[in-house]
Amino acid sequence: MLKRLTLALLVSLSLGVASVHAESLELLNVSYDPTRELYRAVNTAFTANYKAATGTDLTIRQSHGGSGTQARSVIDGLEADVVTLAMWPDTNAIAKSGLIPADWTTKLPNNSLPYTSTIVFVVRKGNPKGIRDWADVVKDGVEIVTPNPKTSGNGKLSFLAAWGSVTQRGGSDAEALAFVKKLYEHTPVLDLGARAATTTFVQKKIGDVHLAWENEAHLEVEEANGAVEIVYPPISFFAEPHVAVVSKNAERRGTAAAAKAYLEFLYTPEGQEIIAKHFYRPTNPEILAKYRSTFPEMQLFKIDAVAKSWEDSSAKYFGDGGLFDSFYKPKK
């Protein structure tokens, strides 16, 4: 009797689970640190749209952390349906592991870039050191805060922005090297990640200029209650935080269609508006024009201006024994 009851219970339970499955889906978006607020807003908007369009209850979970660390988690088995990471090499490392097809950048519009970003300066209120351009950050008595390029995407982009600020204006590689070397001589602390560098600059009040992600810079100004302000350098790096469906995971979990729709939503006018409101530069030209006052025009250069490819830049600048390491090698 008892056995039969248990069996009935089990059967009804499993049926229950199955029927719930038919109408609800769960997506995991593995992203990097500063996108937390952006995706919270995107998820709320998208789940409502998706429910209206398909009748499916969608739950989207978010995971945030250092971009490289997040990529490794996905490679090592974290079941992400989509990845929205900071740096091309991180997404590409996942592609190399076979979870994403090799031609992944062609799967979504605009080279899989729903938004872009850049590196700007955050300075103390009133800009007491008069920092306007890259040459100003290495003036005597100016201290710089930027994270370690070896461990942080923000750090890598700051390095490349500084490098390109010389070479894009006609400077030689040797001059760029001298400039970047000087920049790190003015950097008293190498935090390991973007958020830690923000803490150093805002809470501990170390340094005169913080080389930050544009969207982080806006949050920083908000949090510091006006004790810091943003300066847009005339030239900086064009950061491309690509997005991709982790197709191996999504196909196995039956979430491929929802995952694709989720990322495509980022390109819709509604998605682009949310993106702009969170201080990422929308790739839709109309929306960008609408928010032009938030995103002043700057001369932005891409990775191909400073290296043959991301792999090349990793080896040349940031790899073990690369240029960055050479700055710190003690003279014998």
Next chain:
Amino acid sequence: MNDVNRRILPGFGLSLGYTMLYLNFMIAVPMAAGFWKASSLSLDDFTQAAFSDRALAAYWLTLWTSFVSAIVNVVFGGLVAWVLVRYEFPFKKLFDSLVDFPFALPTAVAGLVFGSLLVEGGWYGRFLVPLGIEGAYSRLGIVIVLVFIGFPFVVRTLQPVLESLERDVEEAAACLGANRFATFMRVLLPSITPAVITGFALAFARSLGEYGSVVFISGNMPYKTEIAPVLVVNRLEEFAYAEAAAIACVLLSISFVTLLAINLLERWSARHHG
């Protein structure tokens, strides 16, 4: 009736089996996995990854800051343990429970808090920095957080031993004509030496592996304030798993050798003083 179980508690086989299984799954296998990962490197690559100048500087920094902080803890932690055991004063229970605080606090928080206190405008820093004492983003800063982290290990190891000391022994020493210094050196010290060494060892070993607090206060400057675990993170960021594992293996070996040496020292001291 002749099959009498002589053991007082039942279940020896089960509990031993469980212990072995646990130690294997939780400790031995993960450690072996680290060495396995590193073994995919050739000897040259291993040497290059694990014994570069920069890595050597980092190991050395980790070792000596751990050593100095453990010594500081033995002296001041010993003093605190003595006071907590021997004297009665208001709010003693409160102070006693404060000792455990570093156990409970996430170490990253400790690093952030000490960092904020010691920077130029911080509560400590505004007095110390004008004197030329740079606590934040320096080697001194590393020692300070390691002292904080290791402190309860020394106090909690010494306390029970000090409690078990009979005052009569000291009185007897005094009656026999020993002065206070001699009483301390020849009566008290020998009986607490094994506990002092154990406390030192625990604080030292804990400091060797510390990461969270140090990265927030050291500034992570290569060759100057960069500890070895940061190098592991560096290599992981390059997706260089094997190289990262190589550095981890060296760290594991250092910890193992240190623990072994300290164990031998403990035994020696137990034989000679106990």
